[in-house]
Every structure is written in structure tokens, then in C-alpha cells.
Amino acid sequence: MREELYKIELAVLLEIANIIADSRGDMIKSLEKALLVLHDNLQLENCVIYRLEEEILNIYASINFNKHQKIISQYRLGEGATGVAAKAKEPVVIENIHNDMLFLNKSGNRTRDMISYIAVPMIVDNKVIGVLASHLSRATQIDFEETVRILTIVSSLVAQAINSHLVIQHEKEQLLDLKQYYKMEWDAKVHNFGDIVGDSPKIQQVFKVIERIAPSDVTVLVRGETGTGKELVAAAIHKRSKRNDGPFIKLNCAAITDTLLESELFGHEKGAFTDAKETRKGRFELADRGTLFLDEIGDISASAQVKLLRVLQEREFERVGGSKTIKVNVRLVAATNRNLEKMVKEGSFREDLYYRLNVIPIDLPPLRERGEDIKLLVNFFLERSMKNHKKSVSLQEDAMEQLMLYPWPGNVREMENTIERIVLMGDENMRAEDIELLLPALENKKPNQTLLSIEEKTLDALELEALKSALHKADGNQTKAAQILGITMRQIGYKIKKYGI
Structure with missing residues (x-):
């Protein structure tokens, strides 16, 4: 009888080892097959594998547990026989589950035929990663000592399998992240200019201008509607310039009040105004030997325009409240979504500053x-x-x-x-x-x-007008009209149908 049981135990261990070795991705399914082998051959009931996650033991694989029982059968370290086994790193044997307070029966699947409960920790490199547990019933043919020995061996196999599976899964996730990262990097090299994405003729023309002017120190004025990527163009110019090792300093002029704008641009001395508790460098000083990007340049006040013009002409300025002249070596890139020519005519923007800024204009097309x-x-x-x-x-x-x-x-x-x-x-x-x-x-x-020359026009009216104009210029050729508008054949076909042209 003893030899027969020994043969059965060896056969069980061999079969479980083969199941785990042959697992193909679905580790939980393979482990549940292994648990079924314990049940069918050794009559061990309610076999379950708990995985330790953030100090909580959750069911990872099991037989004879429904969905609800899996959810409620959680154990903290040291809680119940299962938690004690994990915390102590030692097997726990409950001889009589019907009168031992250490057996909590959280799943509620205890029956009268079940007598005992054994929980064995799963350990890898002296670290507990979970618990293997089962019930002994009246039909179980092996005693406590044999059950502990079998479960200890199986727990070692299962622990190594789960640990290897998790490591491989983590590495796969890392590889996927790297794949996505390198794909984005490749897309950036193929399609982007820095962080600017585009293959259309209009954006390609912008790229060509950037390539030509980036190596020089010439002042650039980037123009375009809100959201077209003016800051990205400024950054691309800086990255391709001789100043790319220097700072790239940004300032949104529209976000700063008139009273603080001069201090932001040129800095201030200690005590220059109420809150000036210490000397502070302005953006021009911070951008020395680098590039300064001034967004919404059309929003600066008349007094700031005068001082900005002086810096562009003489490359020097004084901090607010100071008398010391500070010289800087800065490349300026300005941007606006406003009609500076109109502002010059109206007298709200200095004409001499406009010409100083508009040395190289870059017009960004709307999307x-x-x-x-x-x-x-x-x-x-x-x-x-x-x-x-x-x-x-x-x-x-x-x-x-x-x-x-x-x-x-x-x-x-x-x-x-x-x-x-x-x-x-x-x-x-x-x-x-x-x-x-x-x-x-x-x-x-x-x-x-x-963009609108007549502000009362609706977006549809402007689109229709542009569509008619392009078709007229292209002598009715839709392909040429689409190229003029910078849209696809599908889009122009849709718009022609939409407006009934």
C-alpha cells in the first residue's frame, strides 16, 4: 500500500511538472490543470493558489471556487491560516477546520466531509510570492506529513513558474513600451521636424525655411493661428542653430500683466518695487548665448515695445530699478497670431519694432x-x-x-x-x-x-469662398484645386457635395 501511494505521488509530481513546463502563455489555466491533478489523484479538495500582491493574498488559480468566492477570499499577512503561512514562511496545518478559530472559511465552501486544511508558502529567493493550500477530506488517502511534503514540492514548482511568468510578462511590457517609443522616434525622424509632424507641401516649405535660417542669428517672426505650433517652430530653430547647447527660454507675453512684463523681460533690482525682495534676472539674461522665444508679441505695451526695440538694436538693457547696463548675446524668435501690419497702421504697434522683428517671417498654415x-x-x-x-x-x-x-x-x-x-x-x-x-x-x-478679412463671415461661408476660388484657379480640375487648398481628394469631394457646387 505504501509503495503504491509513493508511485502515485511520483506520478502526480511528474504530471504537474510537465503541465507547468508545457504551459503556453495562459499560466492560470495551466496551474488549474495542475491543481486538478492533486484533486483527482490524491483526493485533495478546494486546491487553491494565492498570489501575494501589496501585502494581500488574492486567489490566482483555483478549483471549486466561483467568481464571488474568489473575490471575498482575500487574506492579509498573518490573517487566518493562509496569512500566517505567508508571514511565517512555514506550512500551517489545521487538523480540524470545524473547531479551530485560525481557519476563517472566508470562501464559505467548507463541507462536512472536509476535515483538515494545509497552507504552504510559495517562496522564491527567500521571498514569499504566495500560498498553495488545500483541504483534506475523508476520502484523502495521504496523511498530514505526506500532504505537507507533496504540497511543499508542488509549491516550489508553482512559485518558480509564476515568478518566471511575471518576469517575462514584465519584460514583454517593457519591450512593448520600447517598441512604441522607438516607433514614435522613427516617426519623428521620418515625418517630424523636431516635434512638428507633417508631410504636406505647406509644412514642408516651413521645414525648408527653418533649415536655411537656423544656423544664422537672424531674428525670426513666426505667424499663425492659435494652436498651429509656433513654439515648436521656435524650438526647432534653436535645436538646429549654433546655439543649441545654450538655453531656450520662453515667455508668453499675453500671460503677463503690463506692470510685470518689463520685469520678466529685463529683470529687476532688489527694492525696485514693493515685492522685489531680491535681485532677479530677466528672460533676456537667462537666454544669454541661447534663444529667447517671445510668444504673443503683439500684446506687449508701448513702453515694453520701446525697451524691446533698444535690446534688438543695441543688445543691451538695464534691469528695472537698476542703472547698470547689461549686454547680452541672444537670438530672438517672436510669434503672434495677430495682424501686426494692421496694428502698425492703427498705431498700436511700433513700425520700427515691426521691421526689426519681421526680418525672416515664417507663416504657419492652419490645420x-x-x-x-x-x-x-x-x-x-x-x-x-x-x-x-x-x-x-x-x-x-x-x-x-x-x-x-x-x-x-x-x-x-x-x-x-x-x-x-x-x-x-x-x-x-x-x-x-x-x-x-x-x-x-x-x-x-x-x-x-x-485669418478673416471680413469678420462677419461664417466659417462655412469662408470655406465655400475658398473652394470656389481654388476650383476657378484650377479651371474646374478637382485634383489641382485640392492641391491649392492643401486637402485630400476625398475632402474636396465631400465639400463639393456639401455645398452643391
């Missing part, structure tokens, strides 16, 4: 004129947002078409925010009707004042 780039940008922002939020979202063809037909009045910035909203609120199978719910309502968009 609606970059039809070929929309799909590229959508995929770029989609991948980045999915990586940031660790979520998978896929766009069906009609959903992508919906995004390509949308006019994007807020340009690239609006698209970036919209795609992030789609990732956060969407699912793995996004269709056109889902996208419509997540796109901003066009009625709420204000027409961009820098």
Missing part, C-alpha cells in the same frame, strides 16, 4: 490647409496618448474619415486635446458616430480674427 497631415497627426497623438494613459483605442475607417473632414478651427492643439479625450472616453472600436459625440461643436468656435 485645415494641411489635409495630408491630418491622418498622420491623428495617429501620432493617438499612439502618444495611448502610451501615456496605458489604454488601447482603435479608430475604424469611418471614424478616421470623420476626423479628416472636421475643419479643426483650434488647429493642432485642438486635435491633440481631442485625441486625448477620445483615448480617455473611447473604447477599442471607435466609429464615426462615437467620434461625433467627442468632437467640439463648431457653433461654439469663434472665427479666427487673424
